[in-house]
Amino acid sequence: MTIARHEPFADIAREREADRLGMIVFLASEAMLFGAIVMALLALRTFEPTAFAATSERLILLAGAANTAILLTSSLLVAVGVGARKLDRNRLAMALFAGAALLGIAFLIVKGSEYRAEYLEGLMPGVGPRQDFASPGARMFMDAYFIATGLHAVHVIVGVVLLAGCAWRLRGDAPPSVVGTGNVGLYWHLVDIVWVFLFPILYLSR
Amino acid sequence: MLNLREASEHAAHVDLLTGAFGLLVLVLAGSIFVLIFAFAIRYRRGKEVSREHAPNRNVWLEVSWSVIPFLLILAFFIVSAKMFFTIHEPPADAMPISVVAKQWMWKFQHAGGQSEINELHIPVGQPVRLTMTSQDVIHSLYIPALRLKQDVLPGRYTDMWFTADRPGSYHLFCAEFCGTDHAVMGGRFVAMEPGAYARWLAGQASGGSLATEGAMLYRQLGCGACHDSGASARAPALAGLYRSRVTLADGRHVVADDQYLHDAILDPNRQVTAGYDPIMPTYRGVIDEEAAMKLVAYIRILRTVPGEHR
């Protein structure tokens, strides 16, 4: 596809600065997106402390903890990978980004199996067998859990695609710029940080 | 054209506040309009007039035109906040009326059990307190002559209180958009002399007071099996419960007000009393808001007549 381009920048360095700023502003927007979800979760928790704590126990803590470890590790790989790209060690950066993408996929697999278990238990809203909850609060907790983790999972998928794409291009002669890799890294860190908030609020509030 | 009926002292105060603020608006807006017109004419392009030494900044001017109007407005803020607090603090002797809103009608129930639809009769000179809830969506009870309005929410009790002082028949509206027939969900608010009100009340059919109907429901639903004082103590006793402090299973303390009783019936496992198992089934879907209000009215009088009821 050929789109007529009007390059607005006089030099590349300026353009890279703009790319970075654009990413940061976008992440601020994303932070508000999840901020709203987190605020809603905290509000629901104040209305229904008992139901919230009781239902939290139905989540698979081990899976949540494993996923936290997976995401934190992948973030570490990404951070090192961004550093490697800066030093022009592109093969290493590629390996690290690919590793992070694989960990992202691992996260999704764990999350998916959790969803499957919850689906079979009838905890999932809208589909499948529906069980009676002890109280409306319990049901609401599960609903909020699916919304929050579902939206996060969508972001993980986007992140995995970005990481994999970045790794793929790092392999060849036209690697993405330092700032470009850094931006992908920043996005992945945001995905990670959001999980770091969701995990204690949902899994650990028992 | 302008038709402003005031049915209470509060309404007169609101009008006074609005009028006074209107004057301030006139002064603030008027001065700007006059200046803009004067400048636009005096300094219109092509006109020979001195334009020497035109200023383009003046910090003191900026500060003064920011601060002075703000301080004036602050005075209004204080007065209006005080009025707002007053309309949220009903006196203890207020006459209770229960209100249930549903698409698209208002149901008012007097303490004596007389109920009316889309009309509210009250005596003048007597504080009246409406305890309101909705069966479906959010509604809002609006009586313009009282200058009062309160949203009516599903699953929650909201209050509105007033003392009408001028007999007459006034509008009563739903102010929160609630679906197709929102515009016709209203009727009359009738303030009557106490004598006339008593006669009107006597002429209304009543199946017994709200509390009596609550007692009937209490029997029908078999609440007594667990809650009666004689029953093996599987559930908290209800006598003296209203307005008392309850310790919950998770250690919190709450006051057993109308909202608490309502929630304890419809959503019992939300706030379990300490020392009891969460065994009470939920009555959501089993009884409607009106029935819940009757049960609450019944539990309310169990305070004054402990032990024996009927």
Add this chain to the structure above:
Amino acid sequence: MSEAGLTNAPSEGTAPRQTRAEAQSYLSDGNSLRSWLLTTDHKRIAILYLISITAFFAVAATAAALMRLELLTPNGDVLTAEGYNRAFTLHGVIMVWFFLIPSIPNVFGNFLIPLMIGARDLAFPRLNLASWYIFMAGGLFTLSALIFGGVDTGWTFYTPLSSHYANGNVVLALAAVFIAGWSSILTGINFIVTIHKLRAPGMTWGRLPLFVWTHYATALILVLATPVLAVTLLLVMAERVFGLGIFDPALGGDPLLFEHLFWFYSHPAVYIMVLPAMGVVSELVTAAAHKKLFGYWFVAYSSLAIATIGFLVWGHHMFVSGESMYASTIFSFLSLIVAVPSAIKVYNWTATLYKGSIALNAAFLFAMGFIGLFVMGGLTGLMLALLAIDVHVHDTYFVVAHFHYIMVGGAVTAFLGAVHFWWPKMFGRMYNEVWGRISAAFIFIGFNLTFFPQFLLGYMGMPRRYHVYPPEFQTLNVLSSAGASLLGIGYVLPLIYLFYSLRNGETAGDNPWHVTGLEWTVPSPPPTHNFEEAPVVVNGPYEYPLSHDSSIA
């Protein structure tokens, strides 16, 4: 976002610069539909927005006309209850999200920000085009919701009415707004980055035109508030489709939580509409007065103050909702504070006129109209912020009148002012000035006749969203409907003479108003690449020769 720049930029840098005569106007740079639909030129994208929002305005205005027609009599004669409910929902949704929010930022912000700061385009031109497509996708969803039977929740989508009780195409409408929101976010990102990174040499923050400052503040709100709306609408959609219960009391949820989240976006959204309008008026006033703006820094920072405090006042939409009375008191106080920076702007505009050399042209008449109507809207807004008065007039026609003074009297009047002021720059033609003034007068008079009676109606107690009403309200309603027809004429007139000017107007020349600003240093219409050479800025904005220029007619 940018890797193509690696290969493109150097070759462009070495390409021979076009001379002025050769510089081709952005309008004639390709005439095929494809050249328009795939353009990344910020000016062409602005024109795309101009056409689309005008169309949306026409649809929503038709709904308003139907409503005013219905309200001529106390009974329902023209529309059924359901028809009326659908009309005002459509009117609200389209006017708010498909006209007012994109109007000034996406048309004039897009067109002017790069020109005003001396840049060749916005920072992310393709993102800019993408955001127009996203916006149009949202628009198509709205229109499909309309075609498949409409929505009857009101633009506020209050739960549980919208999630369980309403039976229109609520999900389509929610999706439409959700999608349009992403367009807002992308535009906001683009503006912020452009203003930070693409200012011409010498264009310091203190030399930015106020139009750019207000758009910076607006972009902050777009970026930070819109995602909250997105999540909220997503939750309502999930409730409707999957039966989730976050906002549904029957399932233990809380409808007030919806109101809080909704207004957390929707109050700042008011400033999304009005801040750009204030930017336009700052330009119009200085241009008409040929004088430096009074108190530049106060006006500049007041935009940021409005954007910041605007995030803290959402609770004033909920004084009678059952919100805690202490929360209400704090929100009332904060709402009074947010009036201060708005007042600062109005006073500074007034002071700017003092000893100016004022051209009473159509654009300035619109600016004057804005100031008058905005002041009325703002001060009645203070009335609404006062708790005891709000309890009475909340959800009545008083509120309707108030926000129309701000949004129609303010934002739309400023939008038309901007159209009249920058039309010669955008299309290179002059329109008929006399007709411009006539339409400004029609709009000002028609507007006041339409909406002033609504203040009285509201104070007398007529609730909003009523298609039948007690007969005592009829006189004022008839007056209001009569005003609406004048207002309608005022809106149709510019369509005619502006369109006529495209072919038959005089050629405008670079700077028909003899005003400052980088956008007036380039030809009208501007060439595709805006500037032959990157301009070097040495002056602040609005540097007019001191007084004595009454010779310039």
